[in-house]
Amino acid sequence: MKIVVTGAAGFLGKRLIRALLERGSMTDSAGERRPIEHIAAFDVVPLEGIDDARVQVSTGDLADPAHLERLVDAGTHSVFHLAAVVSGQAEQDFDLGMRVNFDATRALLERLRALGQRAKFVMTSSVAVFGGALPACVDDSQVWAPQSSYGTEKALADLLLADYSRRGFVDGRSLRMPTIVVRPGKPNRAASSFASGIIREPLNGEPAVCPVDPRTVLWLMSPLRAIDNLIHGHELPAAQLSAGRVINMPGLSITVADMVASLRRIAGDEVAARIAFTPDPAIERIVNSWPGNFSARYARSLGFVHDDGFDSVIRAFIADASTVAA
Amino acid sequence: MKIVVTGAAGFLGKRLIRALLERGSMTDSAGERRPIEHIAAFDVVPLEGIDDARVQVSTGDLADPAHLERLVDAGTHSVFHLAAVVSGQAEQDFDLGMRVNFDATRALLERLRALGQRAKFVMTSSVAVFGGALPACVDDSQVWAPQSSYGTEKALADLLLADYSRRGFVDGRSLRMPTIVVRPGKPNRAASSFASGIIREPLNGEPAVCPVDPRTVLWLMSPLRAIDNLIHGHELPAAQLSAGRVINMPGLSITVADMVASLRRIAGDEVAARIAFTPDPAIERIVNSWPGNFSARYARSLGFVHDDGFDSVIRAFIADASTVAA
Ligand SMILES: NC(=O)c1ccc[n+]([C@@H]2O[C@H](COP(=O)([O-])OP(=O)(O)OC[C@H]3O[C@@H](n4cnc5c(N)ncnc54)[C@H](O)[C@@H]3O)[C@@H](O)[C@H]2O)c1
Ligand SMILES: NC(=O)c1ccc[n+]([C@@H]2O[C@H](COP(=O)([O-])OP(=O)(O)OC[C@H]3O[C@@H](n4cnc5c(N)ncnc54)[C@H](O)[C@@H]3O)[C@@H](O)[C@H]2O)c1
Numbered sequence: 001m002k003i004v005v006t007g008a009a010g011f012l013g014k015r016l017i018r019a020l021l022e023r024g025s026m027t028d029s030a031g032e033r034r035p036i037e038h039i040a041a042f043d044v045v046p047l048e049g050i051d052d053a054r055v056q057v058s059t060g061d062l063a064d065p066a067h068l069e070r071l072v073d074a075g076t077h078s079v080f081h082l083a084a085v086v087s088g089q090a091e092q093d094f095d096l097g098m099r100v101n102f103d104a105t106r107a108l109l110e111r112l113r114a115l116g117q118r119a120k121f122v123m124t125s126s127v128a129v130f131g132g133a134l135p136a137c138v139d140d141s142q143v144w145a146p147q148s149s150y151g152t153e154k155a156l157a158d159l160l161l162a163d164y165s166r167r168g169f170v171d172g173r174s175l176r177m178p179t180i181v182v183r184p185g186k187p188n189r190a191a192s193s194f195a196s197g198i199i200r201e202p203l204n205g206e207p208a209v210c211p212v213d214p215r216t217v218l219w220l221m222s223p224l225r226a227i228d229n230l231i232h233g234h235e236l237p238a239a240q241l242s243a244g245r246v247i248n249m250p251g252l253s254i255t256v257a258d259m260v261a262s263l264r265r266i267a268g269d270e271v272a273a274r275i276a277f278t279p280d281p282a283i284e285r286i287v288n289s290w291p292g293n294f295s296a297r298y299a300r301s302l303g304f305v306h307d308d309g310f311d312s313v314i315r316a317f318i319a320d321a322s323t324v325a326a
Numbered sequence: 327m328k329i330v331v332t333g334a335a336g337f338l339g340k341r342l343i344r345a346l347l348e349r350g351s352m353t354d355s356a357g358e359r360r361p362i363e364h365i366a367a368f369d370v371v372p373l374e375g376i377d378d379a380r381v382q383v384s385t386g387d388l389a390d391p392a393h394l395e396r397l398v399d400a401g402t403h404s405v406f407h408l409a410a411v412v413s414g415q416a417e418q419d420f421d422l423g424m425r426v427n428f429d430a431t432r433a434l435l436e437r438l439r440a441l442g443q444r445a446k447f448v449m450t451s452s453v454a455v456f457g458g459a460l461p462a463c464v465d466d467s468q469v470w471a472p473q474s475s476y477g478t479e480k481a482l483a484d485l486l487l488a489d490y491s492r493r494g495f496v497d498g499r500s501l502r503m504p505t506i507v508v509r510p511g512k513p514n515r516a517a518s519s520f521a522s523g524i525i526r527e528p529l530n531g532e533p534a535v536c537p538v539d540p541r542t543v544l545w546l547m548s549p550l551r552a553i554d555n556l557i558h559g560h561e562l563p564a565a566q567l568s569a570g571r572v573i574n575m576p577g578l579s580i581t582v583a584d585m586v587a588s589l590r591r592i593a594g595d596e597v598a599a600r601i602a603f604t605p606d607p608a609i610e611r612i613v614n615s616w617p618g619n620f621s622a623r624y625a626r627s628l629g630f631v632h633d634d635g636f637d638s639v640i641r642a643f644i645a646d647a648s649t650v651a652a
Contacts, residue, residue, distance in 0.1 A: 094493065132570060133467075141459075141469050145488075145570060152489040156482055162471075163478040167420065244458060244471060 001026060001034035002075045006062055006108070007082030008041035011183050012124070012226055014050070016080060017041055019227045021052050027235050028077045029120050029171045042071050043083065063104040068111045078120040078234060081108055087128055087150035087286065088189035094149055101153035106160055113169035121161065122234045125176040125246060127219055129155040131289040138291040140248055140298050147289035148191070158246045165245045173233045173241070175304075178221040178251035182317035191286040195220065198256070199263055199314060202274035203321075211280035214257035217292025221251045221306065222313045223320070229304050236302060243298045250306035252313070253293035262310040266318075327352060327360040328401045332388055332434070333408030334367035337509050338450070338552055340376070342406060343367055345553045347378050353561050354403045355446050355497045368397050369409065389430040394437045404446040404560060407434055413454055413476035413612065414515035420475055427479035432486055439495035447487065448560045451502040451572060453545055455481040457615040464617040466574055466624045473615035474517070484572045491571045499559045499567070501630075504547040504577035508643035517612040521546065524582070525589055525640060528600035529647075537606035540583035543618025547577045547632065548639045549646070555630050562628060569624045576632035578639070579619035588636040592644075 003020060007013045017039055020026070025035045039055045041047045047057045060067040062083045072079065083100065090097025105123065112119050128151030129144040146152040158174050165172040183196035194211055195218055201208035221229075229249060264272035296304070307313050329346060333339045343365055346352070351361045365381045367373045373383045386393040388409050398405065409426065416423025431449065438445050454477030455470040472478040487498040509522035520537055521544055527534035547555075555575060590598035622630070633639050 141467075143467050143469050144485075146485070147492070149489055149493070152485050155485050159470075159472070159478050159481050159485075163475055166473070167475070 001028060001036055001077045002038040002040065002073075003036060004040045004042065004072055004076055004079045005082065006042050006079070007084060008057070009043035009045045009047040010082060011185075012180065012223065012230070013041070013043065013080075013082045014047065015223055015227050016082070016230055017047070017050060017055060019231060021050075021054065023231070026078065026231075029118050029238070031237060034077070038075075040071055040076075042067070063099045063107070065107055068107055072108065072111045072115070074115055074117065076112075076115070076117070076119055079108065079112065079122070080230065080234070081105060081121065081123040084124075085150070086188055086190035087126075087148055088191050088193070090150040090153060091148050091191075091286070092189075097149050097153055101150065102156045105157040109160060109164045109170060109172075113164065118168060118171050120234055121164075121170040121172040122230060123157065123161065123172075123174050124230070125154045125158050125174045126151065127176065127178060127290045127294075128286075129158065129176070130291050134291050137293045137295055138248070139295045140243070142291075148286050162245045171238050172245050173236070174246045175229055175233045176246065176248045177226060178219040178249060180223055180226050181220050181313065183223070184317070184321055191283050194283070195259075198259065198275050199317065202263060202271045203267060203318065206274065208275045210256060210275055210277050211283040212256060212287050213279065213284070214255065214260065214277065216256045216287060217253060218256065218259070219251045219253055219290070219292050219294060220310070220313070221249065222316055224316055225305055225307050232304060240302060247299050247302065247304070248294050248296050250296040250299050250304055251294065252307045252310060254310055259310055262314055266311060266314050327354060327362055327403045328364040328366065328399075329362060330366045330368065330398055330402055330405045331408065332368050332405070333410060334383070335369035335371045335373040336408060337511075338506065338549065338556070339367070339369065339406075339408045340373060341549055341553050342408070342556055343373070343376055343381060345557060347376075347380065349557070352404065352557075355444050355564070357563060360403070364401075366397055366402075368393070389425045389433070391433055394433055398434065398437045398441070400441055400443065402438075402441070402443070402445055405434065405438065405448070406556065406560070407431060407447065407449040410450075411476070412514055412516035413452075413474055414517050414519070416476035416479060417474050417517075417612070418515075423475050423479055427476065428482045431483040435486060435490045435496060435498075439490065444494060444497050446560055447490075447496040447498040448556060449483065449487065449498070449500050450556070451480045451484050451500045452477065453502065453504060453616045453620075454612075455484065455502070456617050460617050463619045463621055464574070465621045466569070468617075474612050488571045497564050498571050499562070500572045501555055501559045502572060502574045503552060504545040504575060506549055506552050507546050507639060509549070510643070510647055517609050518544075520609070521585075524585065524601050525643065528589060528597045529593060529644065532600065534601045536582060536601055536603045537609040538582060538613050539605070539610070540581065540586065540603065542582045542613060543579060544582065544585070545577045545579055545616070545618055545620060546636070546639070547575065548642055550642055551631055551633050558630060566628060573625050573628065573630070574620050574622050576622035576625050576630055577620065578633045578636060580636055585636055588640055592637060592640050
């Protein structure tokens, strides 16, 4: 079986590929379990640090149609589409965001439609599709009202995936992800970048800036659970997806203050003291438009998982950092 | 002031142009009332039957970018974008629907963005964006879950219009319209075509087929109210649009059986007896996925109007048919 992963060199992409290699087999759209023979890992930057004959690395701009025909072919059973321009960048460069987050997704779906094999297509949406007046706990029936271009592009992609699945062009599943923490490495241009930064930087002995109020409620998931859920989302039989293809993931609802308290518990006062609270109105506007809690009833009924507490999220990050390169 | 109307030769387009000519002036995005000097009426078929020096008729495919530059220019203050492929046709021809209902809308928005004058942009969405498990009365917070490609395309356009407005590229307003009845002329390829047909054909002495159960609840608006609301939606100051640019219109919630009873009251038993109930599963599937009732709280707070009862809708149709050509 051939699996294509876009955004393969990214935070989730790299972890997903490691997990797929470890599993060794996956279920195709006909429900048959097949050994994973090829993983086509595509990104603008080359995937490094994975040495396995099953992985073919290629690079390019996914929004350039020339790459698609080579990447996705008649032997492709599944696509994990993770390539994206992050929220902060999509807000600054509208055309880039639309081209990568929407047009490239559409081109991928069109390519799969043309091939006609109804491949599995798993992608990651975001809580940034929500906004406006929101209840304290967002239900699956909550309307989408994005307050950013990134959120708009994710919602556009969700609608397309749903219709391409309904028409039988692909077997799509869009997992609407919480903010994934703790992300290793450097800060990125996502508006949510600080959510990892306030844990990661202090643990690395560096200062961190928190641009939002400590009372801000975030909706989080650890990278471990995110990968579990991506694989689960792929494996679920289409017949179980009775309430649609776009699924609000379960998560952990927590205030920034409680995240800091957790860091203090695990790493001590000196580490927690490395966080400075300096409000940034541009980031606050975007982050405050995202819900901090979801019922995620549909996802729970389908068996998607969530983290039990933030202490274990930090502990997993510390353990991960000592074994996996960022 | 120059106003562009796409879909100008259509049911609503033609009526809107007549209403604009009669009004003589409209409010621009700066809030200034200006005389209507030009109406650029665009459609694939030529607009006929309106003889007024202010109206310039041109024809072409809106999805062909060549037309846009001529049609929409630096002098354009407002666009009423009504051109669309109807639901039944968009379901049969996926590519055509995407091209006209989504790509052409996007191209229009892009053209206005490039011109940079933040023109008013009014378009018509549809209750076909809703589907799946729905409460008896749909609230403004209800998630969109289209069960047709037409509904998907309308939702895609709604998301774009909202983000283009948020970014200040245009001053957009999308009115989510009920099914408009009674439509004169011939049946069309909308799944809702029967809703007009079961009134129009019997009144014209012809047999009509109703493809859905008489207990089916429909969400309706008369063409008179639709035009009032299109003009009201244009005139509303942007500052009042506190809960967004996509607005579920108020309407009339009525069963097919009550529509027939109304026809019987007004035109007699013999006329009502011309309706045969012959279920069509393809149409039933689409129509039953649409909600039959909405709270439309936001729209009501903004002053949008609805019909008080179905008898007056039928009477208005009879009066209209005797004065206006279809
Ligand atoms: N990490 C989160 O908190 C989070 C939350 C919700 C949704 N998501 C979504 O999950 C997916 C993966 O997230 P991540 O955290 O791994 O992001 P990431 O930024 O680490 O990885 C994305 C990858 O996409 C690649 N990419 C960007 N543009 C490309 C293009 N034009 N062609 C090819 N590759 C391109 C980047 O080089 C990068 O390696 C994204 O779609 C993201 O929007 C992430
Ligand atoms: N009538 C309804 O019940 C209803 C309900 C909800 C929404 N709407 C929407 O309101 C708008 C107007 O509806 P209507 O009932 O007047 O429809 P209509 O079919 O009578 O008019 C649409 C017009 O668009 C034109 N058109 C189609 N493709 C075109 C293209 N590629 N380029 C240029 N013109 C093109 C058609 O020739 C037609 O004259 C549409 O967007 C429709 O989706 C209508």
